[in-house]
Amino acid sequence: MRKTKPMRTATVLMLSISVAASVMADMARAATETNADKGFRWRDGAEVYSKVCSYCHQGQVGPRLFGRELPPEYIRAIVRNGSRAMPPFRPSEIDDESLAKLAEYIQRN
Amino acid sequence: MSNKYIALPKGISEKTFDSAIADFRSVLGDAAVFTSAQQLAPYIKTMMPVPDLDHAPSAALMATTVEEIQKIVGICNRYKVPIWTISTGKNLGYGSAAPVERGQVVLDLKRMNRILEVDKDLAYALVEPGVTYKQLYDYIAEHKLGLWLSMPAPSAIAGPVGNTLDRGVGYTPYGEHFLFACGMEVVLANGEVLRTGMGSMPNSNTWQVFKWGYGPYLDGIFTQSNYGIVTKFGFWLMPAPPAFKPFVIQYENEEDIVEIVEIIRPLRISGVIPNAVVIAHALYEAPVKARRSDYVTGPGSIPDAAVRKLAKDHHLGIWNVYAALYGTQEQIDLNWKIVTQAFGKSGKAKILTEREVGDDPAFKYRAALMRGDMTLQEFSLYNWRGGGGSMWFAPVSQARGSETLKQMALTKEILAKYGLDYSGEFIVGMRDMHHIVDVLYDKTDPGQVKAAYQCFDELLTIFSAQGYGIYRVNTAFMDKVAETYGPVQRQVHKTLKKALDPNGILAPGKSGIR
Ligand SMILES: Cc1cc2nc3c(=O)[nH]c(=O)nc-3n(C[C@H](O)[C@H](O)[C@H](O)COP(=O)(O)OP(=O)(O)OC[C@H]3O[C@@H](n4cnc5c(N)ncnc54)[C@H](O)[C@@H]3O)c2cc1C
Numbered sequence: 001m002r003k004t005k006p007m008r009t010a011t012v013l014m015l016s017i018s019v020a021a022s023v024m025a026d027m028a029r030a031a032t033e034t035n036a037d038k039g040f041r042w043r044d045g046a047e048v049y050s051k052v053c054s055y056c057h058q059g060q061v062g063p064r065l066f067g068r069e070l071p072p073e074y075i076r077a078i079v080r081n082g083s084r085a086m087p088p089f090r091p092s093e094i095d096d097e098s099l100a101k102l103a104e105y106i107q108r109n
Numbered sequence: 110m111s112n113k114y115i116a117l118p119k120g121i122s123e124k125t126f127d128s129a130i131a132d133f134r135s136v137l138g139d140a141a142v143f144t145s146a147q148q149l150a151p152y153i154k155t156m157m158p159v160p161d162l163d164h165a166p167s168a169a170l171m172a173t174t175v176e177e178i179q180k181i182v183g184i185c186n187r188y189k190v191p192i193w194t195i196s197t198g199k200n201l202g203y204g205s206a207a208p209v210e211r212g213q214v215v216l217d218l219k220r221m222n223r224i225l226e227v228d229k230d231l232a233y234a235l236v237e238p239g240v241t242y243k244q245l246y247d248y249i250a251e252h253k254l255g256l257w258l259s260m261p262a263p264s265a266i267a268g269p270v271g272n273t274l275d276r277g278v279g280y281t282p283y284g285e286h287f288l289f290a291c292g293m294e295v296v297l298a299n300g301e302v303l304r305t306g307m308g309s310m311p312n313s314n315t316w317q318v319f320k321w322g323y324g325p326y327l328d329g330i331f332t333q334s335n336y337g338i339v340t341k342f343g344f345w346l347m348p349a350p351p352a353f354k355p356f357v358i359q360y361e362n363e364e365d366i367v368e369i370v371e372i373i374r375p376l377r378i379s380g381v382i383p384n385a386v387v388i389a390h391a392l393y394e395a396p397v398k399a400r401r402s403d404y405v406t407g408p409g410s411i412p413d414a415a416v417r418k419l420a421k422d423h424h425l426g427i428w429n430v431y432a433a434l435y436g437t438q439e440q441i442d443l444n445w446k447i448v449t450q451a452f453g454k455s456g457k458a459k460i461l462t463e464r465e466v467g468d469d470p471a472f473k474y475r476a477a478l479m480r481g482d483m484t485l486q487e488f489s490l491y492n493w494r495g496g497g498g499s500m501w502f503a504p505v506s507q508a509r510g511s512e513t514l515k516q517m518a519l520t521k522e523i524l525a526k527y528g529l530d531y532s533g534e535f536i537v538g539m540r541d542m543h544h545i546v547d548v549l550y551d552k553t554d555p556g557q558v559k560a561a562y563q564c565f566d567e568l569l570t571i572f573s574a575q576g577y578g579i580y581r582v583n584t585a586f587m588d589k590v591a592e593t594y595g596p597v598q599r600q601v602h603k604t605l606k607k608a609l610d611p612n613g614i615l616a617p618g619k620s621g622i623r
Contacts, residue, residue, distance in 0.1 A: 039173075039223040039237070040244050051243055055265055055485035060397075060470070061492070081150050084553070085491030085499070087201055087266075088151035091143075092171050092219035092239070 042098040045105030052094070053102070062086060065106050072103035079103075115146050116165045118190050118212040126167065129188040133170055133214075136180045141171040152198075152215050155205045156499040157585045158550065158562040164207040164584060166193065169215040175340050179300045181216065182338070185614040186298070192216045193616045194338050196238035197268035200275060202499045202547065204584030209618035216338065218270075225341065226317075229254045233291060233317040235343045238270040243483055245269070249346075256346040259283040259385075262478060262487035270342045274332050276581060278537050280478040282435060283347050284385025285537055287332060292316040294341035295331055298610035303327070303337070317343035333581065334602075335616035336609045347481075350435040354445065355476035357466060358452055359426025359459040363390075366517060367510030369430055370535070370542070372451050374508045377539045381444050384479055386432040389534040390517075391420040393547070394471045396489040398423040401530075410525045424469065426459065431475040490532060496551025498561055500586075502568050504577045506535065506542045516544050516577065523571060524548070527564035528557075543580055569593065584618075591621025 042048050056062035065075075076099055082088035094102065117126055134142050143149055144167070152169050153161050170192070172178050185192055193208035194216045200206070208215060222239030227249065234245065242258055243265040249256050259279035261272055273286040283289045295303045306322035307315040320328070331337050360369060369388055376382045392411070395401075399422070404415040420427055434441045434448070452458040466472040474486035491497060506516050513535055521531040524546075533546040548568075550561035562585075569579065569586060573593035582590045591599055602622045606613070617623045 039221070039239070051247075052266060055483065056488055059486060061485060061488045080147075082154045082497075084495065084497035085156070085488065086497075087199060087205065088154050090151040090169075090198060090206065090217060090219065091148075092217045093198070093266075 042094070042101075045098070045101035045103070048094055048098055048102040049105055052089070053106075056086075066109045070103075070107055072100070072107055075103040075106055076100070114144055114167050115149060116162075116167045116212040118167055118214065119210065121188065121190060121212070125188055126190070129184055129190045130168060132184045132187075133168070133181065136177055136184070137170060137172060141173075143169040143171075152206045152217075155207050155584075156202055156497060156552065157204065157583050158498060158500070158552065158558040158565070159585045161207070163211055164204070164209070165211055166208050166215045167212045169217050171217050171220050173220050175294070175296060175302060178216070178218075178296045178338055178340060179302070182296060182298055182300050182614065185214075186612050189612055189614065190214060191614050191617050193619075194218065196271035196274070196339075197241055197266070198271070199263055199267040200271065201263060202501045202583065203275065203581065207584070209584040209587060209616065213616070218338075218340075221340070224248050227252070227254055227256070227346070228317070229256065231318055232256055232346045232348050233343060234269075234346055235292070235317055235341060236269060237341060238339060239268065240270070241266060241268045246481075246483060255349045257281060257283075257349050258346065258481040259286065259289070260478075260481060263485060264478070265483045265485060269344060270339060273342065273344065274339055276332050278385060278543060279481070280385050280387065280431075280475075280536075281347055281481050282383040282385075283345065286344070287329075289345040290328060290342070291318065291320050291345055292341075292343035293328055293331060293339050295337035295339050297337050298612070298615050302340075304341075305331075317345075330605065333620050335619040335622055336605060338615065350437075352438045352441050353433060353435055353480055354441050354462065355431070355433040355472075355479050356448075356460065356462045357426075357472055357475070358430040358432075359461065360428040360430075360457055361420075361426060362457075363427055363517065364514060365428055365457055366513050366535075368455060368457065369428060370508055370510040370513050373430070373432075374539075376448065376451060377508070381447050382432045383435055384433050385537040386430065387475065387534050387536045388513075388542075389429045389431065389475075390531060391416055391425045391427050391429070392493075392530050392532045393490070393534045394425050394429055395419055395423065396491075396493040396532075397471045397474065397486060398425070401493050409528045410530050424466075425471070429471070431472075431479065433476070433479040490547050490549060493530070493532065494549040494551050494557075496553045496557070498550035498552035498557065500548045500561065500565050500583050501581070502546040502548050502565065503580050503582070504544050504572050505580050506544045506577070508538050508540050508542050513542055513544070516572075519571065519575075520544070520546055520568065523568050524564060526567075527560040529561065529564055587618060588621040 057065045079089050152166050191213045193213040195206050196218050198206035218238035221237040223237045226235040242260040259281040261277050276287050292308050293305045305328045307313045307319050404419050405411045434444050474484045477484040506512050535542040537543045550557040579590045606622050
């Protein structure tokens with residue numbers, strides 16, 4: 001099969017969503033989803049750096065971060081608050097644990 | 110004023126809000142409910158010329174399932190607490206992740222980030238709101254699906270759901286994103302879950318392939334609106350073409366926009382040039398290569414002579430037309446002939462391809478956008494003025510040369526009055542052009558903040574007086590723009606709001622709708 005389906009939606013889709021039953025059916029659907037694949041998670045600091053930071057900080061847009069031994073607390077503060085034109089990043093985007101790994105990764109490189 | 114919260118929803122006491130927060134916590138758990146200033150910091154920063162505290166949220170909620178969202182709207186109805194929904198939350202220059210009104214609770218769906226389905230044969234995707242373009246791009250590459258994305262310039266960090274719901278644009282042949290949307294799942298204010306179009310029918314397998322369903326088409330009312338919370342979103346992807354030829358055509362004078370648009374329009378309408386073309390002014394491209402301070406110092410907008418010098422120094426046209434051909438090599442060769450003949454006639458155009466300018470940083474990032482590759486190079490715009498202030502001024506123009514010239518001249522004149530530069534481009538359309546101007550200013554300079562606010566206000570006033578409507582605007586000016594579309598449309602929007610969300614809990618004020 002060439003189709004890719006990370007989640008099993010078949011049972012879900014078979015639920016009736018007639019008007020009267022819709023709320024209940026949706027509750028059931030939601031319950032199924034809770035147990036399904038949890039979605040995206042960061043692997044490590046290097047992945048966050050390459051998939052977010054590097055586009056600006058490895059190019060000519062923002063300042064270079066490597067080789068400056070930037071303190072992790074400083075990196076964490078800038079990521080969460082933003083700085084001038086740099087947008088802040090929320091824990092929903094980069095969770096605290098991944099941010100700690102990112103800060104450590106940047107400091108190390 | 111509350112001590113416990115950095116802001117409260119309009120008309121809600123601290124005590125009532127305590128109860129609402131307690132209920133939110135019981136649904137989501139403590140870790141997914143933010144109320145402290147430190148936790149809320151990333152929801153507060155905007156690029157608009159108003160105090161960030163005017164748009165500070167009272168709390169932020171991170172939901173991950175439809176069921177949680179249904180319970181959240183139940184709580185909001187009980188306490189009349191308004192929520193502002195974001196998906197990837199990178200609406201930069203339009204209000205960022207902050208709510209339209211101070212005190213609204215942000216419902217952050219970034220963690221709801223599953224790619225539910227990508228169908229290679231039918232070339233569509235079904236995703237949750239928190240999926241970023243980068244996540245989907247990697248997924249497609251990993252599974253070798255041979256499909257291309259179309260995305261806005263913030264590519265990697267933004268996402269298809271939020272972008273399309275705000276009717277954003279990209280640069281491939283699928284660049285007018287909402288045209289390629291197909292099927293949504295929406296949590297309504299009463300907690301019911303609607304699947305639009307074919308999705309309403311049990312057992313249907315055509316939700317992502319046929320848009321219209323039966324009866325009135327509903328998807329449109331969930332874009333740029335506050336009638337529901339979109340929890341799943343289907344859209345079409347472009348099969349990777351066998352060949353791709355990006356090019357840039359440079360012109361040396363501002364008046365040449367007339368010739369450019371007159372040549373492009375028939376090529377776009379007939380499909381010879383299939384993608385969302387960009388006609389970028391030198392000042393839009395300059396920040397990728399040049400520093401403003403090398404060409405002008407002191408207050409005031411940059412003089413024309415300096416722009417001409419800058420363009421020359423950095424091999425830019427005053428206008429730079431970025432477009433591409435897609436298809437088999439034979440198709441491209443044939444269409445290339447048509448394009449070069451059309452642009453070659455007057456002798457004014459300089460036609461350049463990857464062979465000549467493949468290494469040019471401006472060309473490189475534009476070419477990446479036209480094939481749906483990740484790049485954030487366009488953020489260079491913010492190095493032009495510095496200080497992180499930006500608002501997109503986005504009037505719609507006919508794709509007619511005389512009209513684009515008129516809009517450009519008018520915009521430039523008003524910007525100059527306030528000492529601001531014309532960083533503008535025309536994009537997308539077959540019959541229309543989104544005229545997009547980044548009103549750049551230094552947000553750390555109170556004088557520039559004031560000037561930017563007044564300038565933007567005047568741009569809206571003058572343009573609407575001439576019958577030029579704005580397609581999308583930042584949260585500080587939503588009411589003003591809603592007003593320009595007249596009382597009847599506003600009343601219809603309000604009537605729908607009353608019917609679908611009688612307690613006004615969903616993003617009151619979005620697009621001026623309450
Ligand atoms: C340098 C630069 C270049 C840019 N270029 C472009 C461009 O080329 N094209 C373009 O379109 N934009 C552009 N933008 C603007 C903006 O950054 C993008 O449009 C971005 O995609 C929007 O953010 P998002 O995708 O994270 O959406 P979000 O911020 O998540 O959502 C946008 C809005 O949609 C509504 N919304 C979001 N999710 C839901 C939901 N689940 N249910 C109901 N309503 C919802 C909310 O009102 C929200 O404010 C640019 C910005 C910058 C800084």
